[in-house]
Amino acid sequence: MIQIIENAMLTTGSKVNIVVKDSKVIEVTNQYFGEGKVISLPEDVYVSPGWIDLHTHSFPKFEPYCAHPDEIGYKTGVTTVVDAGSCGANDIDEFNEVSQKSKTRVFSFINVSSVGLKIRNELEDLSLLSLEAIEKAIEKYPEMIIGLKVRMSASVIGNNDTKALEIAKQFSKRCNKPLMVHIGSSPPKLLDIIQYLDRGDIITHCFNEKPNNHIFSDKETNNALRAAIERGVYLDIGHGTSSFSYPIxxxxxxxxxxxxxxxxDIYEKNRINGPVYNMATTLSKFLSLGYSLEKVIDSVTTIPAKIMNNHEIGVIQKGAVADLTFFSIEKQEKMLKDSFGNELVVKNQIKPHAVMIGGNYYECKSDEVKTSN
Ligand SMILES: [Zn+2]
Structure with a gap:
């Protein structure tokens, strides 16, 4: 089936027609004279590649860090969610089932600990880290598992300091998959974590403000971070309940x-009660912090696709998968908090209206979630 999205406004402000055949974009053009089902967009609606949320908790099994992929996915304008370590090798079959049943695309940074977030101190017992189990999981689900996740926080690691990270890094090299590292309360010190990371690895919760362990704690840590960015380490926001600070x-x-x-870093509690609510709210905060619409949308489309090493999503071009997000920007003042209780009055709010996932069109139902404090 051919679908023509007429009058599609890109974040640059220019308007195009996007022609979709079955699940793929076949043409992006100013004029299109072919036949097909026309989707006509109102003047003020933008179209971007489908939004990609690189750090979510999309495995409903393990409370409290869990959500259903579609509740945090297509219903909120997000076409792809990546589960960041909720699931380890033990439950990967069940995770795959959830993923298969979801309209939203679902990927995994598999937890290096086989139990995943079934427990919250998953790195205290290092015998739970198994290269063999991870290799098996990747062999079974080579597309779905895009990397490994390790959480470096005092409450997670017991007395192991960076030992689990050292092991995770070895696993990541052996599997040839990037490592996403959660940073938080020390130990371990952020400085000690950064040194393990190579090109393609990801630091999530990059703008947290945990006491004496954030990116501006001291000069040495800050210099090490700059060097890491220089060598190709990515910084991911991972807003979450306690990991995003406006001042930072x-x-x-x-x-x-x-x-x-x-x-x-969304899951049931911070989705319903805030401070996250949804991706659009998070993006609106960045607009309000002074970043351009193009930069904000790139950070949730093109860039995460690149981090995932996925060339089919994150772009609107001939041959790409037809994953799109339709949204508007509404002038509406609202006070939004970061994870540390700091307040920001946001004047422009990004509102998702609909998505297309592999050529299938779905309306968003994000208004079901209240976003006022
Ligand atoms: Zn998380």
Whole structure:
């Protein structure tokens, strides 16, 4: 089936027609005279590649860090969710089942600990880390598993300091998959974590403000971070309940420390009660912090696709998968908090209206979630 999205406004402001055949984009053009089902968009509606949330908790099995992929996915304008370590090798079959049943595309950074987030101190017992189990899982689900996840926080690692990270890094090299590292409360020190990371690895929760263990804690840590970015390590936002700080984000902008991807670290509680709510709210915060619409949308489309090493999504071009997000920007003041209780009055709010996933069109139902404090 041919579908023609007429009058599609890109984030650059230019308008095009996007022609979709079955699940793929076959043409992006100013004029199209062929036959097909026309989707006509109102003047003020933007079209971007489908949004990709690189850090979510999309495995409903393990409470409390869980959500259904479609609740945090297509219903909120997100066409692809990546589960960041909720699931380990033990439950990967069940995770795959959930993924198969979802309209939203679902990928995994598999937890290096086989139990995943069934427990919250998954790296205290190092015997739970098994290369063999991870290799088996990847062999079974080579497309779905895009990397490995390790959580470096005091409450997770017991007395192991960076030992689990050292092991995770070895696993990541052996599997030839990038490592996503959660940073948080020390130990371990952020400085000690950064040294393990190579090109393609990801630091999530990059703008957190945990005492004495964030990117501006001291000069040495900050220099190590800059060197890591230089060698190709990515910085991911991972907003979450306790991991995103406006003051750190503002300082990062002033000091020219770039972030790469905007992700939510969303799960049931921070989805319903905030401070995350959904991806659109997170993106609106970045608009309000002074980033351009193009930069904000790139950070949730093109850049995460690149981090995932996925060439089919994150772009609107001939041959790409027809994953699109339709949204508008509404002038509406709202006070939105970061994870540390700091307040920001957001004047422009991004509102998703619909998505297309592999050529299938779905309306968003994000208004079901209240976003006022
Ligand atoms: Zn998380």
């Amino acid at each position: 984000a503002i300082k990062a902008r002033e000091k020219n420390i770039p972030f790469h991807s905007i992700s939510t």
